[in-house]
Amino acid sequence: MKAIPGVVSAVSGYTGGHVAKPTYEDVTSETSGHLESVKVTFDPTKISYGVLVGRFMRLIDPTDAGGQFCDRGQSYQSAIFVDGPVQRAAAQAVLAQLQTTPLKGKIVTPIRDAVTFWPAEGYHQDFSNKNPLRYNLYRQGCGRDARVKAVWRGIAP
Numbered sequence: 485m486k487a488i489p490g491v492v493s494a495v496s497g498y499t500g501g502h503v504a505k506p507t508y509e510d511v512t513s514e515t516s517g518h519l520e521s522v523k524v525t526f527d528p529t530k531i532s533y534g535v536l537v538g539r540f541m542r543l544i545d546p547t548d549a550g551g552q553f554c555d556r557g558q559s560y561q562s563a564i565f566v567d568g569p570v571q572r573a574a575a576q577a578v579l580a581q582l583q584t585t586p587l588k589g590k591i592v593t594p595i596r597d598a599v600t601f602w603p604a605e606g607y608h609q610d611f612s613n614k615n616p617l618r619y620n621l622y623r624q625g626c627g628r629d630a631r632v633k634a635v636w637r638g639i640a641p
Contacts, residue, residue, distance in 0.1 A: 488539055490531025495523045496604040496611070499565060506602055511559045520559055523601045534574040537564055541582060545635050547589030554626035565598040585639045 498511045501518030510516040526536055544552055544562050551560035564579075566572045575595045583591050603609075612619040623629055 488531065488536070490527050490529075491536070492525040492527055493523075494525075495601075496608045497521055497523055497602050498559075498604060499523075499599055499601045500563065500596060504600075504602075508605060508608065512557070514557050514559055516559075518559060518602075519561060519563055520555075520604075521563070521565065521601065523603075532574070533571050534578050537575050537578045538582070540564070541578065541591075541593070542636055543632070544593070545631055546582075546591045546593040547587065547635060549592040553628045553631060554622070562593040564593060564595045566595055567598045582639075587639065588635045588637070 497520075498506045498516070498518040499521045501511070501516040503510055503516040503518065506516045506518050511518045511520060524536065524540075526533075546562060549561065551557050552562060564575045566575055572595060579591055579593070579595070607614075
């Protein structure tokens with residue numbers, strides 16, 4: 485997400501659960517209620533929240549309720565976390581517009597209220613940059629790029 489013009493920072497972490505200061509092990513045990521997430525700070529003079537949501541949606545499979553790609557389970561489900569009614573309205577508008585496209589399936593990514601965000605451990609931050617070979621093997625092995633292309637095929641960004 486940091487490569488998107490207007491995005492100031494993207495921090496990997498966890499949100500939406502009931503455990504304070506969760507660890508990766510807490511989250512992936514499926515007992516904390518948290519989702520793996522990214523806290524994105526952006527400059528609204530350079531990119532709108534709606535455009536940001538639209539870009540995010542094209543990086544995932546919003547039709548998969550069971551997780552994302554090889555990562556299965558509640559902690560890997562996609563969600564859009566909003567900070568107030570203006571962001572909620574923008575996210576709802578984007579999802580409504582995307583659902584009218586020839587998307588391969590129904591969007592199941594929910595819009596949820598933003599709650600406490602807990603940064604992930606250091607080794608999770610900028611993982612794709614720190615571990616490019618491992619990350620690219622994951623992407624290829626899980627069919628991530630092929631699945632994203634199949635879901636969004638023929639739909640303008």
